[in-house]
Amino acid sequence: MSTNKTGQKAANKQSVTIIKPLKGWVSINFRELWNHRELLYFLIWRDIKIRYKQTIFGFLWAVIQPLMMMLVFTLFFGKLAGVPSNGIPYPLFCYAALLPWTLFSEGLTRASNSVDASLIQKVYFPRIILPTASILSPLIDFIFAIIPLLGLMFFYGYMPNERMLLFLPLCVLVLMLSLGVGLWLAAINVEYRDIRYVIPFTVQLLMFASPIIYSSNFVPPRFQVAYGLLNPISGILEGFRWAITGTTPPSLQQLFASTGIILVILVSGAYFFQRRQGAFADYI
Amino acid sequence: MNNIAVRVEGISKRYRIGTIATYKTIRESMVNVISAPFHRKGTADSSPIKHYIWALKDVSFEVERGQVLGVIGRNGSGKSTLLKVLSRIIQPTEGRAEIYGSVGSLLEVGTGFHPELTGRENILLNASILGMKKTDVKRKMDDIIDFAGDVVKNFIDTPVKHYSSCMYVRLAFSVAAHFNPEVLIVDEVLAVGDADFQEKSLGTMGEIAKSGRTVIFVSHNMNAIRKLCTHAILLESGKVTETGLVNDVAAKYVKAMSQTGV
Numbered sequence: 001m002s003t004n005k006t007g008q009k010a011a012n013k014q015s016v017t018i019i020k021p022l023k024g025w026v027s028i029n030f031r032e033l034w035n036h037r038e039l040l041y042f043l044i045w046r047d048i049k050i051r052y053k054q055t056i057f058g059f060l061w062a063v064i065q066p067l068m069m070m071l072v073f074t075l076f077f078g079k080l081a082g083v084p085s086n087g088i089p090y091p092l093f094c095y096a097a098l099l100p101w102t103l104f105s106e107g108l109t110r111a112s113n114s115v116d117a118s119l120i121q122k123v124y125f126p127r128i129i130l131p132t133a134s135i136l137s138p139l140i141d142f143i144f145a146i147i148p149l150l151g152l153m154f155f156y157g158y159m160p161n162e163r164m165l166l167f168l169p170l171c172v173l174v175l176m177l178s179l180g181v182g183l184w185l186a187a188i189n190v191e192y193r194d195i196r197y198v199i200p201f202t203v204q205l206l207m208f209a210s211p212i213i214y215s216s217n218f219v220p221p222r223f224q225v226a227y228g229l230l231n232p233i234s235g236i237l238e239g240f241r242w243a244i245t246g247t248t249p250p251s252l253q254q255l256f257a258s259t260g261i262i263l264v265i266l267v268s269g270a271y272f273f274q275r276r277q278g279a280f281a282d283y284i
Numbered sequence: 285m286n287n288i289a290v291r292v293e294g295i296s297k298r299y300r301i302g303t304i305a306t307y308k309t310i311r312e313s314m315v316n317v318i319s320a321p322f323h324r325k326g327t328a329d330s331s332p333i334k335h336y337i338w339a340l341k342d343v344s345f346e347v348e349r350g351q352v353l354g355v356i357g358r359n360g361s362g363k364s365t366l367l368k369v370l371s372r373i374i375q376p377t378e379g380r381a382e383i384y385g386s387v388g389s390l391l392e393v394g395t396g397f398h399p400e401l402t403g404r405e406n407i408l409l410n411a412s413i414l415g416m417k418k419t420d421v422k423r424k425m426d427d428i429i430d431f432a433g434d435v436v437k438n439f440i441d442t443p444v445k446h447y448s449s450c451m452y453v454r455l456a457f458s459v460a461a462h463f464n465p466e467v468l469i470v471d472e473v474l475a476v477g478d479a480d481f482q483e484k485s486l487g488t489m490g491e492i493a494k495s496g497r498t499v500i501f502v503s504h505n506m507n508a509i510r511k512l513c514t515h516a517i518l519l520e521s522g523k524v525t526e527t528g529l530v531n532d533v534a535a536k537y538v539k540a541m542s543q544t545g546v
Contacts (some may be wrong), residue, residue, distance in 0.1 A: 019295075019372060019381040042412040046398060053400045122395045123413055124372035278375040281368065282299070 026274040028128065036125055043133035047110075048140050062141035063148055066102050070095045077213045086215050086248045088241070089156045095149060096244045097212040097237040100170065103142045104178045104233060105203045107135035111182025112199055115190050117284040127277040128270070131186045135178045142171070149244070158245055166243040173236050177262045183269030187276040191283050211237050217248065228257035232265070288384065289467050289498035290347040290370070295379035297340040297365050297522075339365040341522045343379070347500065347515075352493040354509040354530055355502045356537045357519035363502045364471070366519065367391065370500065371469050385466030385498075388415050392471065394456030399445035403436060403455050404429075406444055410459045424462050432458035454481055461488045464497065472503035486511070506534055 052058045070091055077083045078090030085093035111131035120127060153160065189195040209231060216234050219227045228235050228251070235258040238250035340362045347353045357363050368374045370381060371389035396413040397406050407428055411421040421428075429437050432454045436447075444452055470489070486508060493499055493512045503509050509516065509530060516533035518526035520540075526533045 015385060017372070017383040017387050019369060019376065019383070021376055021378060038418050039412050039415075042409050046401065046409055049405065050398055050400045119396055119413065121368075121373060122391045123389065123415075125413070125415070281374045 022278050026278070028270060028274060029126065033126055033128070036129055039125055040129050040133055040136075043129065044137045047133065047137035051137075051140075059140075059144050062144040066095065066098045066145050067148055070098055073098075073213050083214050086217065086241075088245050088247055092152045092156050092158070092245065093215075093241065094213060095152055096241045097210075099142065099145055099149060100174050100237055100240050101207060101210065101212055101233070102145065103138055103171070104174050105207070106138035106141065107175065107178035108182050108185070109199055109203060110134035110138070111178060112185035112189050112195060114182070115186050115280060115284065120284060121281050127280060128183070128273060131179060131182045131273070135175055135182055139171075139175075153244065161246070163243045163246060166239060170236050170239050170243070173259060173262060174233070176266050177232055177236075180262060180266035180269040183273040184265070187269075187273045190276070190280050206231075206233075210234055215248070216251075216254075221251065224251040224254040225257045228254035229261050232258040232261045234258070287348050288346055289349040289351070290353075290381070290383050290500065292343060292345050292370070292381040293379055295340055295343045295366070295369055295376045295381055296338060297362075297369060297374065298336050298338050298377040300335055301337055338522050340369065340376070343519075343522070343524050345517050345524060345527055347498055349384075349498055350496045351515050352499040352501060352513045354513035354516040354533075355500065355519060356506075356509060356516055356533060358541070360521075361519040362522040363519055365522075367469055367471055367500070367502055383467050386415075387467040387469070388463055388465035389469035390414070390460050390463065390471065391469075393453065393460050397444060397452070397456060400443050402443055403432075403440040403447070406455065407459055410456065411463070414459070414463050415465070416463055428458045428462050431461060450481070457481070457485050457488075461485070461492075464492070464495075467498045467500075468492065469500045470502070472501075472505065472508075506538065510534055 052061055055061060057064065073094045074091045078085065078094065083090075088096075111134040114130040114134040115127065116130065119130075150160065185195055185199065211234050216227065216238055235250050235255040238248070239255060241247075242249050343362075343366060345353075355363050355366060365374070367389070368391070369376050370383070371391060373389075373391075394406075394410060396410050398409065401409065404425070407425065408418070408421055412418065429440055432451075436451050436455050436458075439447065439451065444455065447455070489501075489508075489512055493501075493514075499512075501509070501513060513530040515528065516526075516530040517524050518533050518537050526536050
């Protein structure tokens with residue numbers, strides 16, 4: 001047995017853990033979260049490590065999946081159905097929106113199943129780390145999937161430009177939205193197993209309700225705010241398209257409306273999750 | 285200086301019978317919500333005996349710094365529930381407990397082990413889940429691997445799914461043995477592995493106990509309790525019926541067991 005370092009001991013002298021029934025609004029203890037940042041790192045690291053174990057293509061799958069979807073959509077919606085794409089070549093038009101969509105849907109799906117019984121029955125840590133790790137680990141796939149995007153851009157004569165720096169704030173919005181929805185679903189999923197059967201097809205339906213295979217330009221300007229509120233990811237997807245091609249800027253009102261609703265979903269999700277987390281181990 | 289490491293005051297935990305093992309469906313809940321206004325709140329609470337069970341009732345005790353406290357009791361007496369409450373895995377229904385200093389719990393070995401990860405990777409992951417700092421783990425890495433034994437050492441960079449169950453347990457226990465918070469909460473599941481390794485792990489527990497750390501230890505194994513603990517509490521149907529030095533409490537428990545013939 002190695003002994004505790006004296007410095008560590010001194011630092012811990014003051015620390016008191018208080019155990020009592022928690023009621024009502026359980027605020028997030030950000031200092032405690034910060035103390036557990038290494039756990040967050042290791043959970044993301046684990047997700048990434050095991051993701052493509054025992055596959056031949058490995059991380060190529062992060063590229064193949066959105067590319068295949070893009071090809072199928074281009075064939076059926078671009079070529080056969082002739083869906084208009086704002087004058088952008090359809091493959092680029094579609095792929096530019098599939099990229100953030102995959103980030104969102106992967107994070108959401110994983111977050112909603114993230115409350116792992118084998119962990120939360122055996123050890124304490126702030127439970128909110130689990131869905132947070134789940135929405136962050138798909139970022140690695142996102143980064144890989146940017147490579148074929150650059151290929152498509154060169155192929156169709158679009159040069160990377162400074163607008164693409166907008167990827168950063170737009171990604172933050174996507175992650176906030178998937179965390180917000182993920183927190184809600186994860187907390188409900190612990191008690192009601194129905195959620196896990198609802199999620200796959202709901203995500204499919206949501207994809208067709210979002211401007212991926214089509215453009216959101218068909219919505220008249222006066223309804224853009226309502227559209228942004230109803231489907232907060234639509235403005236973000238159009239934002240990505242604009243950052244890449246520069247043709248049709250997204251409606252700003254719609255983006256603001258979306259950002260507002262994303263904040264509402266995130267804060268309420270965190271509230272709901274924190275309220276329920278104390279009882280997770282009783283149900284799971 | 286405050287010499288108390290753990291103070292437990294009136295901790296109770298209530299479970300609803302029937303919902304512990306089964307999952308509610310959304311439909312059931314909706315029916316409950318809709319029918320709720322038709323029941324007066326008072327009537328629902330006035331017959332709690334039928335629907336609730338107190339797994340812990342008004343449990344109070346104190347553990348001084350450096351004491352090793354054994355928690356004794358037969359199956360279903362609330363030992364595990366108490367451990368889970370003190371580990372902050374479940375919340376108490378009533379009462380309050382304070383733990384002074386860094387606290388960690390070992391309710392099983394190898395929590396979070398992933399079969400696809402190598403031994404070394406699992407050490408990092410498991411240690412982090414237990415609450416160890418990355419720099420500490422990296423520093424102790426060689427000790428942890430050495431402690432697990434030569435067989436594990438040779439396969440330390442192999443995914444643990446290829447390990448024998450004994451190797452797996454040795455590795456898992458080895459991480460646990462290098463986990464040293466000031467207050468340690470340990471479940472009896474540490475009695476794992478082959479007889480040889482059990483001896484070793486008991487020895488390690490003994491070292492931890494002698495190192496001056498505060499330990500709360502649950503076990504059915506009276507020998508282990510007598511060997512490791514300085515003090516003990518006896519739980520019966522969720523209540524503390526005896527506290528004191530380990531030999532006194534253990535003797536009372538053994539006597540009670542022989543009387544009822546269980």
